[in-house]
Amino acid sequence: MTDPDSAAAANGPRRxxxxxxxxxxxxxxxxxLPQELLEDEDPAQTIPRRFGLSDVVERQIRSYKNDVRKRVRLTDQEIEGLFRFVIRRPDSSAVFRRVGRLLAERQRSSRxxxxxxxxAQYAVxxxxxxxxxxRLFGRPxxxxxxxxxxxxxxxxxxHDVDPSGDACELVSxxxxxxxxxxxxGSARVTHTLCQGRGDDLCRWEGELVKPRATVAEEGLTPAPDGGAVSGSSGP
Structure with a gap:
C-alpha cells in the first residue's frame, strides 16, 4: 500500500x-476551431478529430475552472504533462505564445x-x-x-519540460x-537566446514597436481631476 505522504513528496509541491x-x-x-466548413464536410465527423474540441478537453476545462475558483494549485508534474502534450503539436510555438498572452492578467493602467x-513605464x-x-508558477x-x-x-x-525551446514562447x-x-501601443518580444538552441541561457528582449499617441500628439494636457482636457481654445 502506498503511503499518501510519500506519494505527495514524489509528485512534488503544489505550487x-x-x-x-x-x-x-x-x-x-x-x-x-475551424475557420470555415467545406460544403460537403460533416462537423459531427471531422470536428471531434481535433483534440482541442474533444469531449475529454471540455470536461477537463470544466474541472480546471472549478480548481481556479477554489484556488487549487497543481504540481509541476501535472503542468509538465500538459506542456508535453502541446509540444507534440506542429503549432506548439503559436499555442504557447497565445497561452502567455492569456496568462498576462488584464491590469488596468493608471491614466x-x-x-x-x-x-518609468518599463519599470512598471x-x-x-x-x-x-x-504567482502563476510559485517561483521566480x-x-x-x-x-x-x-x-x-x-x-x-x-526549458526543463521542453529542451527544444517551443515552451519558451509562453514568456514571449x-x-x-x-x-x-x-x-x-504595439510591442514585440523576441526570444534572442535559448538554451534549447545551445546558448548558455534564455533571453527575451521586449520593446515598444508602435507607441500610442503621446499627450502632445493628442493635443491634451493633464486636468486637475486626473483626466485630460483639450489644448485647443475653440468652442
Missing amino acids: VQAVVALRLLEAMRDMD WMRYLPRA ARSRARRRLK VGGFGRGPFVVEGRAHVF GFGKETLEQTLG
Whole structure:
C-alpha cells in the first residue's frame, strides 16, 4: 500500500496555479476551431478529430475552472504533462505564445501612466511581469537583465519540460501582452537566446514597436481631476 505522504513528496509541491492548465487547454480548443466548413464536410465527423474540441478537453476545462475558483494549485508534474502534450503539436510555438498572452492578467493602467517617462513605464512593466509570473508558477521565472525589458533565465521551468525551446514562447507572449497593457501601443518580444538552441541561457528582449499617441500628439494636457482636457481654445 502506498503511503499518501510519500506519494505527495514524489509528485512534488503544489505550487502552479490551476489557471495555467486552464489557459493551455483553452488555447488548444480555440486554435482547433475551424475557420470555415467545406460544403460537403460533416462537423459531427471531422470536428471531434481535433483534440482541442474533444469531449475529454471540455470536461477537463470544466474541472480546471472549478480548481481556479477554489484556488487549487497543481504540481509541476501535472503542468509538465500538459506542456508535453502541446509540444507534440506542429503549432506548439503559436499555442504557447497565445497561452502567455492569456496568462498576462488584464491590469488596468493608471491614466497617469502615459505621463510617466518611458523608463518609468518599463519599470512598471517589469515589476508587473515579475510578480505575475511568480504567482502563476510559485517561483521566480528568470530575472531581468540590462535593458528596458530583458528577461534572462537558466534551467527554468520551460526549458526543463521542453529542451527544444517551443515552451519558451509562453514568456514571449506573456511579455508582449504585459508591455502592451502597461505602455500602450504595439510591442514585440523576441526570444534572442535559448538554451534549447545551445546558448548558455534564455533571453527575451521586449520593446515598444508602435507607441500610442503621446499627450502632445493628442493635443491634451493633464486636468486637475486626473483626466485630460483639450489644448485647443475653440468652442
